[in-house]
Amino acid sequence: MAIAPWVVLGLALGVAAGAGAYTFGYARGASYLTNDPAACANCHVMGGYYDAWIKSPHRSVAVCNDCHTPHSLLPKYFTKASNGWHHSVAFTTGRFPDVLHIRPRNLKITEASCRHCHDAIVQAIDAAPEHTGGAISCVRCHASVGHWR
Numbered sequence: 248m249a250i251a252p253w254v255v256l257g258l259a260l261g262v263a264a265g266a267g268a269y270t271f272g273y274a275r276g277a278s279y280l281t282n283d284p285a286a287c288a289n290c291h292v293m294g295g296y297y298d299a300w301i302k303s304p305h306r307s308v309a310v311c312n313d314c315h316t317p318h319s320l321l322p323k324y325f326t327k328a329s330n331g332w333h334h335s336v337a338f339t340t341g342r343f344p345d346v347l348h349i350r351p352r353n354l355k356i357t358e359a360s361c362r363h364c365h366d367a368i369v370q371a372i373d374a375a376p377e378h379t380g381g382a383i384s385c386v387r388c389h390a391s392v393g394h395w396r
Contacts (some may be wrong), residue, residue: 280372282312285297287311292338296347303392309393312327314357314361314393315360317359318360326356359387361389366384
């Protein structure tokens with residue numbers, strides 16, 4: 248017995264509407280489209296990071312997106328969408344580590360943000376004779392800047 252195409256379409260639309268209602272209703276999905284750091288604390292696992300950021304000196308000069316997303320529009324929202332997908336799967340399934348670890352792509356973005364805001368000092372450090380091997384990672388020594396990890 249074949250299923251009528253309108254039934255398949257209706258089911259697909261129903262699933263999409265349900266997922267959208269969950270994402271933008273219960274999970275506060277629209278808040279992730281903003282620059283509001285409180286959106287990052289929607290998931291309880293991020294609460295400690297948000298609380299630490301509130302107490303950090305970076306609070307007065309940077310929000311989460313300033314350090315954790317590229318500064319241009321399309322790459323920023325691509326990164327937010329990619330991270331949102333990974334976060335939603337991890338938090339919905341409960342499969343996330345107790346100590347969060349930054350993914351390599353996001354580490355590169357964060358490193359670029361450090362270098363963007365602190366360009367003069369970073370250039371001086373990179374040019375120092377003891378750093379003849381090239382640029383060193385900012386977050387290697389400053390892992391807890393912005394918030395503890």
